[in-house]
Amino acid sequence: MSNEMHENVGETDAIEPVAKRFKSSIISQHVGSMEFQKIFSNHWHGSKPVKTDRIEIITEPYRICKISDVLAENTFISKLKDELKDVESCRKNMDLYQFEQTKDLANVKSESIVQLYRTFESDLTDWMRNNTKIDLSGKISISSARYSDTDYLLCHDDNMGDRRIAFILYLSENWTAQDGGSLDIFDTDENGQPNCIVRSLIPEYNSLIFFEVSDKSYHQVSEVVSTDKVRISINGWFHGPLLESEIQHRPEITYKYFKPDETEVDLLSYISKIYLYTTIVKKIQRTIEKDSFIYLPNFLLENMYEKLCDDVKNENIKWEKTTPADVQNYEIANEDTLPTVLKNFYNIFKSIHIFHLLKQYTELDLVPEADHMKPRMKIELQRWSRGCYMLINDKEVIQPYSKKDAETENNENHKTDEIDRSLKAELKDGSSIAGKIEDTSNESKSAKSDDQPNFSTKHDINTIDEEILIVDKETATQDRIVVKNPHGKTQNSIGSKSSKGKEKLPISRTASSANCTKSVGKASMSVAFHQSDSTDTEDYSSNPPSDPESDTSQSDNEEKDNRPGTLDVLLQFHTENATDDTTIDYIDPKQKDGALIHIPPQDNHLCLVYRTADTCRCNEYVNHYCKGYFYTLVCSYYE
Template sequence: MNPAKKFKGKHLQTKSAQSNRQWQVTDLVQPQFNSKYSTEEFLRAAADAWSLTEKQDKQVQIAETKCLVYKYPFNCCQLRNFVDDDSFLHQLKHELLSLNFHEKSNDLYKFHQSQDLKKVTTAAVSALKKFLYSDFRQWLIQVTGIELNSTVDMSCARYNHTDVLLCHDDELEGRRIAYILYLVDEDWTSADGGNLDLYTVDERKQPDRIVTSLVPVWNSLAFFSVTPTSFHQVSEILAASSNKCRLSVSGWFHGKPFKRPPTYIEPVKYLSKPEDMDEDDFYTWISPAYLDPSTQGDVQSTFSDKSEIQLQEFIQPDKYGQLCEALHSLQASDWITQGPANKRNYECSESTSLVVLNEARKFFHSEAFFLVLSNLTGLKLHRLASTPSSSENESSSDEKPSNGTSKSKKGSSSDIDPCCRLQVSRWQTGCYTMLSDEDAHGSEYALDVWFFLSADHWQLPHGGQVSYIARGEDEELLTICPSNNCLALVYRDQDTMRFVKHINSLSGDLKHFTINGVYYDRPPNRE
């Protein structure tokens, strides 16, 4: 008889034999909840800690256990040594990594997710479901006092290098407690990223600052109450090894939904009217090619077909160089972070200390620029812009209009009232914007303008692309990558939304800048 068949227990094997053996179904060990977490003394202490209202006690450690109850910024608990024998978790991890994972990537996240684990019937996954759905659910009810029903969501997420889940609140009809069972490598540290970061909220109940971070730990489970202010994120994965990933089983326990407060609506942003700019000064900025009627006609034809175009070398090289130098010279105090984090995270500057930056703002706000935009796109953004019916005749005129553009017929522009909102922005590691239904001008037809600066070494894997998608869809309609001295124009309707992809750690110390804004032929929502 083969001794190996008789003795399935611990016997000497070569490393290769151990590796080949992996974790077989016949070796299944049922999950045994850490016995210290089931004593009456612990349950009383945990329930008392959970019910505390004093936020100054940022965390409470339950005596003689590795349980931490975080009170600030909201109730969250981390149970280390979640199960007594982690052999079960090793088999669970093996089964999970054998599943098919699908990449999920949008404005909020980038990671790989398994199918719904409700449909998975492998031994360890089935055992985990049985435990979480019954015994652990009752344990949660006892500790938190939250009445939970039998609905439990469960999936597996695999985060690799540069993956991230940005700030959100998890709140959806019926979700009451979120949980994460960590199956990371045992040597995982905060340097590997993937922390569960918890945000405070400001007076508007919007996310403000990260004040608590939970590092993923093998054989630990974290859970927190889902509320309108339970804002959190999974920080970017910094572990670059292809053999190291942040693997977890996560989901929600459901219960009776509670009333959500009214959604915070951001104030409408200030809109500027076109400004006067000396004609000679304007000419020192714009590349002469874009004042040529023939070039404008070609650009307009392309834009008419695609509703977007990217114009290279848009401003003159000397001005471009001066502007890049000026932007890099601004002090940290000149940049203001734009939030809240569940909508955006980047910086803007309103500094008026640099002459060339003031001139650039004036250029993009100028009457002449509105007129050039009109002739490049065919949109009516200036009273002198040519109309489709008149452009052919006027383009052949011997008269050279101001700024090298074509004049329109009188009487065709009485209904326009052009305006814009513009900002000078800095983009670096950690920056992003998200899709937002509360965008004050998101439902209007508009021309988006993106002018990119100092993007010399910017690469696609860094992130920072401007992505356009149709409302309710995941597929991208258009992606614009940062490119030096490039003016990108995009005409969007009420069903087109945009976001800037999260800039990850691959960008290193690189920074790029944009002068970006939205141009309208009349103020939005005008009666």
């Protein structure tokens, strides 16, 4: 597939005349004229762009055609739009898209819809086959879509199964660029992955856009930002014989990993003391063991957090855009350009002291106590704003150590061993990095120094659960915040009373996503979906996550269980700029009920999440109600 020309320009003389076939059709007569077809063929097959009042052909990054005034009568369009209002539809809501879609129009019996369907199935299919020289089977898929405020369909290629030509018929009048909802066209990099938007086509009333589906046909529907207009279209595919796939093998995801750094750091200069006491450390450990995550409010000292908030906005930081666009779109800070305070804080997460503290929090093997133990981590400071997202992606590969890495680390093992022995000694004499430990049940130790929190007063051990905000079944069912969304419905946010998170659920792309409900047990979250029949019109990506229904042998399951997990550590800044629904979500993409954890945007809350190899992290799309930047520091630790 892709943009290869299957015919030479000279073959345009062999085009079969089709003008007569449109005499009684709802298609405008100019579309069937010989002159129009010759213009199309010369430029389509010759890869020569053209733009007139009635036709536009774009040749880069792949061939796209727009035919204006494609339907002959406005009265027919009005009847068609009226009939579409009565067609059964449901809202589609997942990581890749958010909009309203009808069922396949093949089964709708309304007069105008039947006439349109038959015309596309016969006359228009013949026109496409004769003029594009693309082999078509006569099978078509058609549905109608409605995009209202904040709706979108992110970067995808349509390349699935036997789809050969994708099309969109626009039915909204007086649509402008200021309304959003443009058809954005992406170019591809040297690996065939979508990169940047190079063209944006504004929906034009009564125009038909179509293109050959290929491994390069990446496009999206940009977010609708109009609060009072609805973007209405009829869209689908002309199908044909299956072709041999030419999709390039994507390179493995690679990361820069860091081993524990022996540089001395003073955690008490950064972290609230309450989170360094043995009693609290043990409570955190028990919660993570039970629930696989915990949310720690006011984790950093207030003055330090304020300094960091100032530093993340420093104009000297260089931000780099992430790719590929069908997986993610946000910015990452260049570590070499970080200002001093932020740079020092950034390095703390690489420190052996943090590795050791996280080991106490989780009991994961994050401290190299033997030569074969090689814990490591990766870190990035992310900047988020309108239009950013991270989609479901279960293709992350933890890169194995190379021989060179092993030789280098073996030469330095004795340094790490010395540090670890020193830390163990500190733990033994009670002066560990987790702070000087006091047994709060011992009344004889009620007199404490200034650097030791008094648990019997403000941080009473009986109320410490409230301090850490351990989300359990009771608090989850009692504390709910009802928030509004642009579509006139309400959704529940589950968590503490200060939580801003909206219950918007990214799910497996193999699941239908209408009418979702959530059940909460302890701190984990599961989703039950009211399934609708899956149709061809619901699938957009050529590379969806694995099929949740596929058979898995017992040995495969055992192998998965033995794979090491990942500890994610997240800290957010300037979340006052974020909208309620910009949550960070953990899901199992292979499960239809795959939503596990939703992290709402909140300042100075450290979140620890233990995820298995089958769990992935994604971020909700940031809509236009976000008026500035917000930031997330994400660290991932590996045993």
